[in-house]
Each structure stands twice: as C-alpha cells, then as structure tokens.
Amino acid sequence: MDGTVEQEEGELAGPFPPAPGRPRNGRFSKPELDWEQQYRRTVIISDTVATAFVVAAIGGFFGVRDAANWHEKWGILAFGTELLVLGALATTRGWAPAVLGQGAEEFRRLGRSLFTAAVVLALGGIALTSHNIKLWIFVAIPAITLVTMTERYVLRLGLHKQRNRGRCLRPVLAAGSPATVRDLITRTRKFPHLGWRVEAVCTPYALGPGGDRLDGVPVVGRLTDVADHVRRDGYRVVAITPDPYWSPDRLQRLAWNLEGGDAEMVVAPVLMEVAGPRLHVDAVLGIPMLRVSMPAFTGGPRAVKAVVDRLGAALLLVLFAPLMVAVGLLVLVDSPGGVFYRQHRVGKDGRQFTLVKFRTMVAGADRARAGLADRNEGAGLLFKLRRDPRVTRVGGVLRRYSLDELPQLLNVLTGSMSLVGPRPPLPEESAAYGPDIRRRLLVKPGLTGLWQISGRSDLPWEEAVRLDLRYVEDWSLALDAVILWKTLRAVLQGQGAY
Template identity: 60%
Template sequence: MSEQVQHARHRPVTRVRVTRRTTHPTVSGWEPAYRYGVIAADVLCTVLVVVLAGAVLQARHASFGPLPMLALEAVTVAVVLGSLFLNRVWNPMVLGQGAEEFRRLGRGLFGSVVALGLGALAAGLPGARLWVFVVGPAVALVAFPVRYALRRPLHRARGEGRCLLPVLAAGNVDTVADLISRTRRAPHLGWRVDAVCTVDGRAEIGVELEGIPVVGRFGELAEQVRRGGYRIVAVTPDAYWTPRRLQQLAWDLEGTGTEMVVAPALMDFAGPRLHVTGVLGMPLLRVSEPSFTGFRRVVKATVDKVGSTLLLALLSPVLLAVAVAIMIDTRGPVLYKQRRVGKGGATFTILKFRTMVTDADALRAKLQQLNEGAGVLFKMKHDPRVTAVGRFLRRYSLDELPQLLNVLTGAMSLVGPRPPLPEESAKYGPDMRRRLLVKPGLTGLWQVSGRSDLSWEESVRLDLRYVEDWSLALDALILWKTFRAVFGGQGAY
C-alpha cells in the first residue's frame, strides 16, 4: 500500500478505503421540464389574475369597452412577464431552493407594479390606481403559493435521491468532506457529490472520500467533466487554487454545459449582503453591512403589528380553549411568565401558556444532571415536570401563542433568533452577542430546521445566519415553513 493511501486513511476527518470503482453520472431531463413548468405556471397565474381583474374593473367603469380593456390586459401581462424575465426569475440556478427564488419573484412583481403605475398615470386611464394596486398584489398572492407548491414534489423527489444535480468536488480533503456532509444533510437543495478530484499526493485515484470515489487530480478536472457529465464543479478551498489556475479551469469548462462554483475561503457570508463587483479588472466579493434600519425594517415592523393583531383575533377561540384545558388539567396560573433577553440586551417578560407544574423552576436544579440540551440550553425529551396538557401544547407549539402579545407590544418579532434566558446570554461570546442586534422571534430558522433536535452549534449558526443575511423574502419563507414544522410536531418537546 502506498504512503499516500496510508496518509489519507489516517486523516481523522475522512473515512477512506481502497476501491477501484468508477462513476459516470448523467444529466437527466427533469431540470428543463421543471423550469418550463414554472414558467407556464407564472404565465397562467398572471393571465388568470389579469382577466379576472379586467372583468371587475369593466363592471365598475362602464367607460371601458371590450377593446380598450383587452389592450390594457395584454399590456399588463406583457409588462409583468417582461419584469419577471428581466429579474431572472426563471434562472435554473435559483429554482427550487432557498429564499433567492422568492426574492427575485418579489422584485419582478414590484418592478411591474411601478412600471404599470407610471404608464397608467401618464395615459390618464380611469381606474388606473385601482388597476395597478389590485393586479400586482393579486398576482403575488397567487404566484407565491403556486411557486411553493411546485417546490414540494421537487423536494420530496430529492429527499428520495431523485432530481439531484451531479457534482464533481475539487479541493482540500477536509473542505470536500464538509461539502459532502452538508449536501447529505440538505438534499432539498439539489446537490449530490458524485465524484472528487484531489491534488497530487493527497489520495490516489480509486480511493473513496466519505464514500465518494476519487476519480482524478485537479489537472484532470475538465477531462473528468466531459467523461462524467457533471452538472456542477464545486471548487473548495485548497492552496493549489491560484487565480490563474481557477481562470484556466473556467476556460477549460467552456462548452461543457457545466457550471463552476467556487467557495470563498475567507468568509462565510451569503444572501443579499454578498455582491460580486469588478474593480480595476479584478473580481471582488463585496460584503455590505447587515441592514438593521431602513424601509425594509419599517415593512417588517408593520407586518409584525398587523400580523400579530390578526392572528390574535383569528386564534382567540383556540387561546380560550387552551386556557380552559390548562385550568382543568392542573391547578395554577394559565400563563407562565419568564424574563428573556431581547434586542440590544434589554430584558422583557415573555408570555407562554403554562406547560409544567407550578414549582418547575425549583425542580430544575435537581434535574440538571439529566440535561439533554445542547450548549447552555436545558432540555429533556421526557421532562417529568411537563403536564399532560403541556405535552400536547409543546408538540404543536400552542404554548408559544401568547407571545403574539409580545410581538404586538414590540418586544419581539414574528421572525427572529430564539429569545435567550439572561443566564444564557451572560455566557455569550462576542460572536453570539450578534444575535441581540435584532428582536427575538416567535419563530425563526431554528424553528423550521429541527427545533430542539438541533445541536447547540447548529442553533448558533442558524441564528447568526439570520442576523447576517436577513431579508423580507427570508422572513416570508420562514413563516410559511413554520406552519408545516408546527403541524408536524418536529423536534418539539
């Protein structure tokens, strides 16, 4: 056995064994079919909404004849679809994953509303304001749920190992192993690492890295792509990758239909804060500061106030039923009040439905040695302090509903990091204190990503990611996913 294989085998981050297996992944036809399906759905939603809105406007304004209305409808459809096209809403790289797909859809629809509004006012059309401010939001109300509905079967198929993009990873064995692990944890994103290339001397061809075969060295990447039909070449950090070599690789991949994706080695930012710009002929990654003020934050605050008010009104029968169930189950107060840390480190009183016996806090010290929580959290899957009604409330997060009052008063937001206890925040390091730059949330990335089943490190990473990469589209996606996570009772105890 060669020294290179022995060296790879003893690396702690990988599981290496010798094999002589080769792989030749192929690109299936599902991707263009899915893209055309999304385009058809957007066109159909737009046409249906515009036709219905036209019928309503024509009934309210008799001055609109059939021909003027038909012309207005045709122009509106053309403007909406044109704006979607200009905002690259149908780019295959954003379809079916992340919040960027919905962010672009929102930008495209907003741009069409602006264009239609200016055009209608310039033409002096009667009912212009009604037309513009009804058609745009109506298309959004239909297009967003339809787009999400199209995602569900795609994500289900990816969870079963289908509709995945074959990836050839090339980089340091540690960073490649991390990439493989991430793709396996999140199959809905659509990546499947099928093969690995390594620098000379790190591993021999035929050796497996985390169960994925090593098919060649860096110098053979373009040849391996042509041979294997990989959809993506993912380049992870390695000392081998100089700007000149990356440029040559990009040239070598031209005409193969394969996209080259490079993971930056110096930072872990993503989302709307990261911008690629060219300065003096040099490609640069520009990282903007996280947005904690401005128009988008005003929109978020407005949604918090209006949303919490509507939810309290709609859920009032549920709130009453839960309160009665608690009073029947055990003696004690219906609401549980606890001090939590909010934005800027200011403390506030959080409200929950009581799910434990009245002396639960005093009993916690006796159960400390049985703590199953991650990091500074105290959690037990089978906590003896939880009441019978409390277990049901926790499973479906009904105990969290009184926090809508905290949202209404401004102490919390509908979406944000998990509100920590004072003793938890006292143990925060400088990086963790960044969670306190925004209001804590009734739900968040932690809620839709596993809740109590998450490790402490993963919970921290998700909260920091939310603070760094916040956007209105991300908030909308989290709220939408929260209903599915809550009704499924995932990770709640």
C-alpha cells in the first residue's frame, strides 16, 4: 500500500482529495492535508441530516393526528430533540478528527452522546410535565442511534476504500530506534485503513538527509532534527517510538517545539499491548503517569453482555430456523452420517464443553487426521488443510460462508459460549498453552471475534493469539458491537474460511 495511487479517470473524488504522496518542494501542500476537515464536515452534515430526518418523520407521523397543536407540542419537541442530540455530540467531542473513521471509540462517543441527550430530554420532560416526552426518549433517540451509526459506518467504508487506494492518509514522521520504527512501518502498511503512512524517518545514527532508507522510507535525519523536519515538511503526525535517546526532558522539549503547528505528537509507551478504555493518563505530583486499569471480567457491562448473548442467540435461532432445517437436509443427502458434528472444546476457566456444528466432513474424519499430519498447513497448534479430502461438497460451501457454525447458537443460548470472544480451542491445544496464551480462557469463547474479521485461517498463529489476547485485555461493549457488524462482511467474503 506504500506509494501514491493516481485517481482513476472519471472517478468522483467526493470529499476525498488525492493522496499526498511525498512532500513536493519540501512540504505537503495545504489542500492535500485538508481531507480531515472535509471528512469531519461531511460527518457533521450527515449527522444533522439523519437526525432531522428521524425527528421529522416521528413528529409528522404522530403529530398528524393533532394538527391543531402541532407547532406547540410536536414541533417544539422535535426541534428541541435535534438540538439536544447535536449539542451532545459537540460537547462530548463526538466529531473530534482523531476518532473519526477508525476504531470503536467513534461509536462509543456517539453512543455516549445520544445517551446524554436522552437523559437531558427525560429531565426536561419531568420539569415541563410533558406527556409526549416518552415518545422522544424511547422511540426517537433509539431511531436516531440506529440511523446515525449506520450512516457513520457507510462513511467509514468509503474512507477505508480511499485509504486502501493510498488516499486520505496522514503523513507520518517516525522517530526512534530502527527496530521499533521498522515495526511501525510494517504495521501501517499492513493496515492502511488506520490512516497512517510513514513518509520519513529519524534515527539515532542517520547518515544525513536522503543518505539512507529504512524499509524503503527515507531516513531524513537524526533524532535531534525531528522538530526542524516537521516545521519544514509539514508532517501531520510525529510518531515517537522507543529509543534510549528519548528521555522525559527531550520529549518535553520536542512537544514545546511542535507547539503552534498542525502536527500531532504520538508516543508509544510499549509497556504492553493494552489500549482502549483501560488506558488513562493521570498527573501524580506533576508527573504524567500512564494508568492501566484491570480488565473487566465481572460487573455491569459483563451482565449486559450475558443478557445480549442469550437474547441474541434466541432471536437468531428463530430467524435462521428455516435455513438450518434446509442445511440439515442437504448434509444428510450429500453423504452418509449424522447432521451434526460434536466436539469437545475448552471454554472459560478451562472448563470443557461440547461444541455443536453442522457436519462438513465424511463420517470418521477424525480417525483419518493422523494420515494427513504431514500435509498440515495450519499455523502453530492448528491443523488446517486448504483442500482437505475429508470435506464433503456441501461441507465446502458451508465452511466458506460459516453456515456450519449456526448450531453454535445453541452453545451461546446455554451459556458455554458468547456471541463474541476468542476462538474456542481444542483440549490438546489448550494443554500446550503457555501462561500468557492461557489468558484467552479468562472469558467465554465466541461464535465470532477479532480473529474472524481479520482473516480466520489465513492468520499466522502468533497474530491469531495476539488478536485473542487483545480482545481479552481491551474488551468493551462497543468493541463487541463493531465485531458483530464486521462479521457479516467477513462471512459474505469467505476470506480465510476452509
């Protein structure tokens, strides 16, 4: 994904300008860096229009029966609801450029804003003794939530599509040791949807401007030259990666030198791979301290997750019942054997349970596995074959679109699994876990998870473990919502499913 991509002939750029590429004449031009504000304006306008549409539809539908008092009762409430929602989005920084277009934080802030609007609306209704306020709290606000979150997701898809083409990327100057900078370059290239592209590097022992390259990125100077290069070349992000040079005094002086410009300074603490709601910055005796709160394995949010799991599984079982009956008949007709395949898996706290799936292999497939051991293509402890001779014709289709996993909704309903969580391991896999990997067993395994929306069987073992551990460490209800939303696209694409 490195390098610029020219705009295709006849393609509409919309709110997305061309990719910035390398600095021209020693500096990124201002129009090339204005896409963030353009995207922010697009989000604000879209939120305003979506909110206005919902309140107008509700006010028009319910207020038509009281046309004589429409302006007095319904019009004022509709206008007030929209002002409350937009005001809450502004005050909770729901339109901050740093959170738009990536991660769960955007949706978390959107949800917090709408909840705040609902609370204020309820208090206002009590104070004014309005009899119509319940409609706006329990119908309008949820409808606005659904519409705005859908609209935000559609905008995000467009932004990510542009970033995959090399556009709408923040030019980054990375400064640190060669090893940590190289890791940052690798990650930004692997995940362009995050919006970073490392354009230049400063290292402790640079040979001078243009005198060296690191993974194809020019090394433009030493760590002492960072502020000069940022002021001259207009980088949007200064990414500080670990190196002994970076003492607290030097980091503070660099932050001072960057004041007054557009550059955002980002420092990687590299204490551990923890992010999201568990990280907090506190001032202790004037010293900034990075506080890492304990993972939440109990409490209110976990209780909400348990209720959502059971209700969601029950609803999906009713919804997919005709499809599951049809799939069961196809399995029976395609090859001899039963409809379901049962297998022991390891769940929360190491407790074993019986996982249920539609049968996708010939009868006795487990006994034939030993003869295929030398052809294993799975990473780490996993056994996988892209063209497994044991898979039936119907089984191949079921696996591609994850239809074989529908009976696992029964496991979710009975409480041994969750809708979202780490991949449920086999007993022999968990027996080989080290202490760090065993942290996957602190939560219930999931029907889907970060591993499913990130490539499934195509993932290296180390990456699959990292994703599962990241889920355990950084879990939140917002993260679950994002994973469930993205699972549909992963299933339809069939990537990594075999």
